Amino acid sequence: MKIPSAQSLLPILDWGRHYDRQTLGSDLVAAAIVTLMLIPQSLAYATLAGLPPEVGLYASIAPLLLYAILGTSRVLAVGPVAVVSLMTATAIGEHAVAGSPQYWAVAITLAFLSGALLLIMGLLRLGFLANFLSHPVISGFITASALLIAAGQLKVILGVKVEGQHFTALIAGLIGQLGQVHLPTAAIGLAMLGFLFWARRWLKPLLLSWGVRPRAADVATKAAPVMGIAWTAALTGLFDWQQDGVKIVGVLPQGLPPLTWPVWDLGLWQDLAIPALLISVVGFVESVSVGQTLAAKRRQRIEPDRELVALGASNVGAAFTGGFPVTGGFSRSVVNFDAGAQTPAAGVFTAVGILLAALLLTPALYFVPQATLAATIVVAVLSLVDLSILRRTWSYSKADFAAVMTTLLVTLGAGVESGLVAGVLVSLLLFLFRTSRPHIAEVGLVRGTEHFRNVLRHPVAVDPHLLSLRVDESLYFANARALEDRINEEVAQRPHLQHVVLQCSAINDIDASALESLEAVDLRLREAGIVFHLSEVKGPVMDRLKATELLAQMRGQVFLTHYQAVAQLAPQLLGPGGHERPSSLGC
């Protein structure tokens, strides 16, 4: 076993040694921009999760520090993200009332459990488990979650009360409550929404046309939510809109994140186990795909199994400092990357920035209208909606389309946990279904080559005494009988048949059931006076077949190449241009 070096276990020892003043400058600028962006986002995602706003700040300090020490991505920014916050709200909603101290305690416990699961998966190198979430399922899930979140925030923007968690209930409730819209709240919320959409599209061109330098215009665009929040808070304070019923953030505690403990209650842990697992896996997949995308742009690599450990530590850290489940976020990491962050030190500086905000800035947040925060969430999540996946999978693969649709509809109709589980199950079942009906082609020789292709697709040469079959799937219990049936059929139709050669180039595995099938095929063909051969058996498959009695019982041979099989069994097929090759390599 290779013993990993200290550098590989603690990436900070690697990049820390080469740290210089120029890198420090880049990291500091990036950290300032990300901090500006994170303050409103953290508050907003905490309220989305049903928690007091300051919890969002707490969840953006310790996790950032821990990830900076342990993470393998140089630019990933860790903290509360939209989808995980929604999943958190769903998971806790069954155990406590939003806003209550119990609710916060359960959130802390959920972060702890989710972190512990990530750590365990990382130490056991179970990162590959995340591969069972297919791209279509993730796309469908994130799109549906974003729609759910946006629909949920609309009620805050409009200042109405809507019960119900599922998409149709939310939309129906919103429509039913349109008469009850709180006009001052809606005015602020919709103005903010309009401003954010406008800023995202037009602010930078406008500033550029005013002669502002591109870099400054960029920073200003990214700071637009902060500007919007500052303006609405200032106006609210000035005109006392909270007296008119506009809900504001109110008093936030000022100070360091509190030291907290997860609830040690086995019953609660059992109830939270599945949600914690789903949150871990979704958070991990989101984080790793962001990290991989950004690392590839700079020819760097991230290591999934070590990312599990880093994210696990971040969540455990969140649990002990009053936070809630976190992961690497897409938009903040991209901003960090674009702003020129060079090393995880940028994350450390961001954490310091957020810490300063928690210490000093919370009184300034008193007048921030809740509708303004909701608007920042809506704008952030709508960029996650990607309905083009439906069109793309429909045209490429109906099975993938079915997986997307299932995930999307079940998430919208029955919630995030059911949606995710349904998506994974459907995609696995469809995969099993496809492999259970293998494509089996009769192949013939492409003239002038040593290559064999499907007789139905290519002009190839065949011989009535020799049947060449290629099965395009590993042989295992679910499809072994299909091959038996096909060979029986073919044999029944060919009176002159003397040899059947199974080209095994696409057979990557033969399990015990399929081995029995092959033995049965050989026996049946032998009884009919036909010799059964194999060709192009792969090394790993051959190794295992050698340990069985099949090869000893077969009257036929195992040819290294299908061409050698044909050269020996039906040399006339090679034609005038053909020639017999030595078959000495046949094993």
Next chain:
Amino acid sequence: MKIPSAQSLLPILDWGRHYDRQTLGSDLVAAAIVTLMLIPQSLAYATLAGLPPEVGLYASIAPLLLYAILGTSRVLAVGPVAVVSLMTATAIGEHAVAGSPQYWAVAITLAFLSGALLLIMGLLRLGFLANFLSHPVISGFITASALLIAAGQLKVILGVKVEGQHFTALIAGLIGQLGQVHLPTAAIGLAMLGFLFWARRWLKPLLLSWGVRPRAADVATKAAPVMGIAWTAALTGLFDWQQDGVKIVGVLPQGLPPLTWPVWDLGLWQDLAIPALLISVVGFVESVSVGQTLAAKRRQRIEPDRELVALGASNVGAAFTGGFPVTGGFSRSVVNFDAGAQTPAAGVFTAVGILLAALLLTPALYFVPQATLAATIVVAVLSLVDLSILRRTWSYSKADFAAVMTTLLVTLGAGVESGLVAGVLVSLLLFLFRTSRPHIAEVGLVRGTEHFRNVLRHPVAVDPHLLSLRVDESLYFANARALEDRINEEVAQRPHLQHVVLQCSAINDIDASALESLEAVDLRLREAGIVFHLSEVKGPVMDRLKATELLAQMRGQVFLTHYQAVAQLAPQLLGPGGHERPSSLGC
């Protein structure tokens, strides 16, 4: 759509037209032998299922007739079988007390539901679903069921009372009760057991040595259980052993099978749905594998989807004539085959034989000791125990071994339903696990051929500017990342690399996730100045790739053969014996 002919829908129209006196003779002899064998078996399996003995006779009349009309096997004998009877007892045990009228009513309902499910699966052509029961899982399940049945019958043979259904509980109970053994019962039961084991092995040689004709010796051997039962019943009647506490069959109703109805109770149906499904699938798999084995010996074929319909009708028939779940049995079908049955008419004659037994013979069964019936069950099921599957799968495939062990242990420890479900789940999960870690080989040219093999296993030629990779698995969400990782690794190690060619001969499908991975691979290689090519893409895969943007975006080509790719990209590799082939066929 092909409209099936009447003959193909009703096989009786086919074989019935050619029926002659000679076939009649063969069928009558076979029916007589099978009837002799079926009478004690039917009684025994009914008691195994917790039902009155005569129910076994009822279940061997209508089902045989219906199968004779609809079935595609010419020799399959349908009726109560050991494993299905055990599953029936397990399923009903939760709903009624064995021996009560409710119990029988539930058994009838179970037969109806199981028949209905089989009919539905047959009409929807869902016969392939049975393929998901792998051979190792079936072997493990049947072996464990046989052990469970034998252990359960031992208490009848020894005349002791043992509570508990699971194997260890049964064995522990038997050992604990050894002091309470009812000696007269045990004497009869063990004598019968010894006689049956002896007869199976030695009766035929003995008779042959006495000069009996082989055919008659055969019949006598098969009739050994009947002889044993007749003797023990005669002795019991003569010496009034039932007064000493030997339990006897007692009064059996004499007459036609009763007309019965399933219980129309949706709640009960829901409870029985899963057991009925498991019974259907196990019964179908057992029946089809017996049918296929016997059909192959005479170059006949059976059609799984139509077998579903035939077995479904048989079970529905059982439900309306006082029976319980039935299927095609192994031993009785083999006896039918060996005895020379030519057509399903033999099944009709057997049904008539059993019917006569129900009408006339039941008084003669009064004195049959229950221990004698139990002994016939033990001998019958022990022939199903096949522990060699453990050794065989261990040496061939650890995954299959794990599936057998799981099925075996869970069936013994937690019952037939849990065991079956656990086995299926474990085998599916292991399959997914294996496909998620594909074998990826770097390949090189086998000198003097156009064939490429793994560089680690064969002496092959490679070029530092060209990397040939062959991935031995269909690409789908669970393994797409593994390919990306491998290509990234290989590229990082090869400074002179100009071309990567992915040999797709083993790729039978590329799903949407894997397509995105390939696009990512292409993009990353392009950015590193390396050209990405594909070769030997299969027809069905190519059809789908053509509808995507991958091929348009790739700078590389898709070569018909990997040899053509190398001939064009690294012609020096072909060496002095090599030569460039036209690549005009490359698509």
